[in-house]
Amino acid sequence: MGSAPDASDIVAVIERVKESGCDDVRVSRGKSRTIIGLLGDVSQLDPVELRGMAGVVNVVSVFAPYKLVSRDNHPERSTVWVGGVPIGPGTVTLIAGPCAVETPQQTLEAAQMARAAGATLLRGGAYKPRTSPYAFQGLGEAGLRILADVREQTGLPIVTEVVDPDDVKLVASYADMLQVGTRNAQNFALLEAVGEIGKPVMLKRGMSATIEEWLMAAEYIAQRGNLDIVLCERGIRTFETATRNTLDVSAVPIAQRLSHLPVIIDPSHSGGHRDLVLPLTRAAIAVGADGVIIDIHPDPEQALCDGPQALTGSDIGDLARVMTLMPAVTGRHRTPSAMPSDESIQASLRRTLEGARA
Amino acid sequence: MGSAPDASDIVAVIERVKESGCDDVRVSRGKSRTIIGLLGDVSQLDPVELRGMAGVVNVVSVFAPYKLVSRDNHPERSTVWVGGVPIGPGTVTLIAGPCAVETPQQTLEAAQMARAAGATLLRGGAYKPRTSPYAFQGLGEAGLRILADVREQTGLPIVTEVVDPDDVKLVASYADMLQVGTRNAQNFALLEAVGEIGKPVMLKRGMSATIEEWLMAAEYIAQRGNLDIVLCERGIRTFETATRNTLDVSAVPIAQRLSHLPVIIDPSHSGGHRDLVLPLTRAAIAVGADGVIIDIHPDPEQALCDGPQALTGSDIGDLARVMTLMPAVTGRHRTPSAMPSDESIQASLRRTLEGARA
């Protein structure tokens, strides 16, 4: 450092790069500096690895290290279908329900409220990852059964979290979409397991994940053969303590530009306070999110998990108005309820949707 | 720590608190812990100060340390008038113009574009704080003269930055509103100087300022007798590198709840990229911001400062559409042009505005 690399350093770097399978290497020698440009496949090359080689001052990554989820190789944005409900371009999908499934009654009421607000998918947690081992951890399979019953009664397909690779099969046998939470965003064993099970996955952004790391996590799922992935921005950790997390709305247009996957926003967990949910929902739709996922509870003060951020009866009308009004301002419409299962009707509806956004 | 405070520690803390002028102190002794609640005036007491006293485990601030800008003492949200243009509840104000004033021609063209997009105030920098001493630092007073000429030609009142307390008087003699930038958000000498000059001030949030620190900075201005302050969220520093800064849209409803001052958003400096400006502008208005401030340049590729984030001719129609459409979705309307100087007409327009938002 501080001195120019000598020729042998440069040769060593080039060799190392070529060994990794990158076959297009360009060297530009300046008076005191040399730039080695890697234009071939660098997927086998960890930039951190190169940094320790003699003479290397810096290694910078210009192109994306992910492939399957990259928009470069798949310019058209994707739609993910969950139990007949589309999430993707042209529509704005509302997913709503209780943070945690507590009782059949509470779940059914929350689902009915969700529906009244315009939701076409039901969220609800049976397995809850909690910071404290002393906090309510969810009902487990009993919770899944409640969700399945409520789906029967309301027609709303189910989105629910899975936290342990061993549970993936069980959860997938009940759920229409599996959720991977922020604390598991780099739990690679779990990512691989949901990649193999072949159900749609909602992947929350890690609490301190860069957009690139988030897409790499999606790549883990994709690499196991599952491209039905919806990305969910839910706030990142910053120095600000007035909110639970800082909602990063810019991540939506950026992730949509870098990846073909749909991107939604969770305004409940980011803000952490009921008063912020509607403003952040409006912002989410306005910035272009393909949907929102919102906590709803019939009696938030008795909720076993995250009550303070749950919308309740008196908010449903306002949420319904937001869901009716806001999609239009970005040239989209609220996602209709689950499509009929008849394949030919579905196909025709898809064509209509595609027409709408063309 | 780890052991209970003894009685003399508790007495010492109480004495210290009372010396500071806080006259309402409540002590709750538990088995192994004691809570000392301060319910009186704690403005002379720095929480950090108490933390070092014997027996003190933690000091937590429950109530706001600011007063003049607090909404507690001023429940109605304020409107700040800039050269006859209101910024505040009921309206959404567009401030637009070049990041830096370069030439009369460039500034006039940018102002005309701004106007076409619906702007009622012109932004433009004559003094530019730049990370590098080798970057363009602005035209200084020559730039102010250009701005004044363009105001004459277009009727748009001027918002411009001041970076040195010594320049405040000069800048205020040209400007309709003074801007304090993110790097000077805790430059207390500058805050006091703009507090004394009696012109409206736009106070950008510090790059790593909490919402509380931002409001404390506003309190510095207010304390010198100037309450015509508009808060401007412009993105905060986080670990994410895909954007220049992370726009914290949640800060808008929170600052509006904590303070009576108007709050606007700068979508240009937060995102740092032209493609993000319109989505972030939509999000800003949707979340409830009282206005937006946007970089516009007739020829961004030749801009001497922040060209990549400036909107240009081809974007003006889109911005105008956003400014027409979006305010309505939050029950507001775009701010009309500067009010006539006749006091009675102004008063009548104010009444109309107030009616609109009631």
Place this chain on the structure above:
Amino acid sequence: MGSAPDASDIVAVIERVKESGCDDVRVSRGKSRTIIGLLGDVSQLDPVELRGMAGVVNVVSVFAPYKLVSRDNHPERSTVWVGGVPIGPGTVTLIAGPCAVETPQQTLEAAQMARAAGATLLRGGAYKPRTSPYAFQGLGEAGLRILADVREQTGLPIVTEVVDPDDVKLVASYADMLQVGTRNAQNFALLEAVGEIGKPVMLKRGMSATIEEWLMAAEYIAQRGNLDIVLCERGIRTFETATRNTLDVSAVPIAQRLSHLPVIIDPSHSGGHRDLVLPLTRAAIAVGADGVIIDIHPDPEQALCDGPQALTGSDIGDLARVMTLMPAVTGRHRTPSAMPSDESIQASLRRTLEGARA
């Protein structure tokens, strides 16, 4: 907000708190504010839950939410024994070895270098969590077998990472200490699994975990009956990009004050560059860490993982000097090699160690 809570709000909060099992509640009513102090057991109460109740302005946590790992209930600092090697007060333990096990030869050479530097425990990864699915993921059980062979040859007990709850039993059958990595710091299924297996655990701090969250993660392990936990600070995520992570040396004295568990530092993964390892090792010991864990590789330029941060042959002498010199400046000594298995001799050595630090 902005108005005083009325009596029914206060009653509702108190009831909620008492339902949770907290039986010591003190109310201090001021003119416009009321403080409700909770002095009883709040372990069943999530502070976030209270924030949404009517009239609640803020909820602040003064006391620690963890119990088993807290120093409050266990004032003497603990020593964790790993295959006869102590980690805890009075000594400074060096754990060293390759980031990833690649071949028997590479692992043995790295172990011999580690030993020469003063290490008494061998690190080495057989299961590697990698940001990219295309990067080397470790040898799995074949790697564990190599580690066991090298332990036989060098006498160094083994520390190795486990990433999947399903692998815990297998990994524990080879390892002397299980490592939970930064990406799994809130993988609760994994924490519970290592808590049940009854082997010592090294718990790395999450990339963006507060010290409190880190201790809560340890509490998950402890709650399953395993208190043989060593905390490892390895750098946190910040805005600074010059280092891979920002090493938080202050976390060591703070965690040692809040918890009785030993705390060590990983200077390799925090800095991410070989040149930083020795300065950060000196800082780690000087600040009071109970040990350090360091990457060593016989040929870093060929390493399959994190080569740039690995020390190599030419650095061993310097590391050995640091390990000889630095512990003394904080009144400690380098940890001796594994204790003989004879219980009575071990007990006598423990007494000697305890004498040394008294």
Place this chain on the structure above:
Amino acid sequence: MGSAPDASDIVAVIERVKESGCDDVRVSRGKSRTIIGLLGDVSQLDPVELRGMAGVVNVVSVFAPYKLVSRDNHPERSTVWVGGVPIGPGTVTLIAGPCAVETPQQTLEAAQMARAAGATLLRGGAYKPRTSPYAFQGLGEAGLRILADVREQTGLPIVTEVVDPDDVKLVASYADMLQVGTRNAQNFALLEAVGEIGKPVMLKRGMSATIEEWLMAAEYIAQRGNLDIVLCERGIRTFETATRNTLDVSAVPIAQRLSHLPVIIDPSHSGGHRDLVLPLTRAAIAVGADGVIIDIHPDPEQALCDGPQALTGSDIGDLARVMTLMPAVTGRHRTPSAMPSDESIQASLRRTLEGARA
């Protein structure tokens, strides 16, 4: 984005770069990507500027944008002399004293304690930048006079903060070294003013400044002709709330590698708690800092500013021991008191020092 740049885009970028004065541009065209390497002088080119041009996916800065403070052009590390006291390689300098000058008696006592601990420079604030306008702001010139008197009595040269460009001349007429605080780290008017006054400057790192931005701030001072700059790391803002700031010890070896300027650490303001000062001081010296600056107060519980982090009488012996013991472990010694003013004796002492570190 997502499509290859066409030839005219590439030409436009090259033209723009050349206009800025960078005369060495190398183009490497790949199948779908093109790398444009800039090997000439890029000091007039803001990387952000290029990012908005058509076809540009990313702009990355490989080389440092600062020159005068860069170690590239000045491989030998510099020593800055303050009233005859050296700060730089080979020595470890202790600067100590009260956070704020309150009374002659308090300042003299703090100075005597500082001296007893081994300090060779006296710190003390007459102008205090405080987050709250209601907090004690310092005694101003009266404080400077007290400092000058105490210098007379103790022989300790003075380091004191300046916060307003207008005060620089006055403060420099009393002080031996001017301090620029963290809140003013990008107050360019102030940086230029201290650059012109020709007194040594201690430049604290901005609360959220990258190491590069910190060096750019130093470049502002250097560019006005003043290279007597000492960099001071004082903790950065992160999500962690257990400390006032997160002390970034890694910044010391990195800044020393990138710049020839001396780098010291402030363990008082980073930790924010007395208990952390000694551990962080040991870490600071161990990591290689050229000095430390520490708050000392004869009666911290009565301090008007930052009492909880001030060392006091009972800590002086411990600090003295640290200052005696720790420099040796990194092959240095504690800085001796101010050099005699006789030039020839000074020169001889300098030679001795240089011998010591060779």
